[in-house]
Amino acid sequence: MISTKGRYALRIMIDLAEAKSDNYIPLKDIAERQEISKKYLEIIVKDLVKSKLVKGSSGKGGGYKLCRKPDEYTVGEILEVTEGPFASVACLSPGAEKCPRAGCCKTLPLWIEFNGMVHNFFFSKKLSDLIK
Amino acid sequence: MISTKGRYALRIMIDLAEAKSDNYIPLKDIAERQEISKKYLEIIVKDLVKSKLVKGSSGKGGGYKLCRKPDEYTVGEILEVTEGPFASVACLSPGAEKCPRAGCCKTLPLWIEFNGMVHNFFFSKKLSDLIK
DNA sequence: ATATAAACCTACTATGTCAATAGGTAAATA
């Protein structure tokens, strides 16, 4: 289940990618266009800034803009920044204590295969694929 | 993220599918083999019984057994019974109030495509594929 | 008949995550 954080992050990125000018776009404008609380978007955009997906500029005339061209972002990296790494089951999440049953687990190969498929899906989609 | 309920349900089904005899298998045995609390498995197996995936028999000599052959179950139906329907985002879950932005949402096609892929993955895998 | 072993049933609980809200401070521009 993709949470609102990831989905809203993607919408922020799309909104920025669709901007005609090279100016910084205030979050207030994005919030209005996307009909999402600006306060909540602040939390999300902070993750995007921290991960160098967007850059912010304070003060009058400030806002946010992309750091790269839309075809240089994958959907996967945008989602991972806000949702954490893709892991369909707990035992596959990075930093999980290794399961003592891993050697004999009949379901593990299924989760690994699923995880790989999900990863591949999102990392082969680009931000530019979602525009227009 | 697949929760323990779905994962344990799958392990119960695999355990039953691997039983040599046609006898009912007590949950106590499954719990010991799988190293999962029997009490918790009771909750999960109840869903499996309710959905006619397994049948139970009370009393001495009782337990659980499959209702069909292992190749007649899909992994998808087992997971859905315990986890609820697959829905990668809230707006695609059955019974969700329809989103007013659906018409112009740039991300919706992505979620629909992803959802379809996940659904197809799990419903084309059979229980018998996980054995041995 | 009766002891036993099993399913079946209802309720409770601790913990954590999600989806925000609230109220500020710092920075840059007009």
Added chain:
DNA sequence: TATTTACCTATTGACATAGTAGGTTTATAT
């Protein structure tokens, strides 16, 4: 210097997850 914007810390209500606890009913073996 007023205004606009990003940036920061803390808090909250609701819900889901992952169980635990203790009992009742049902069927079999002796």
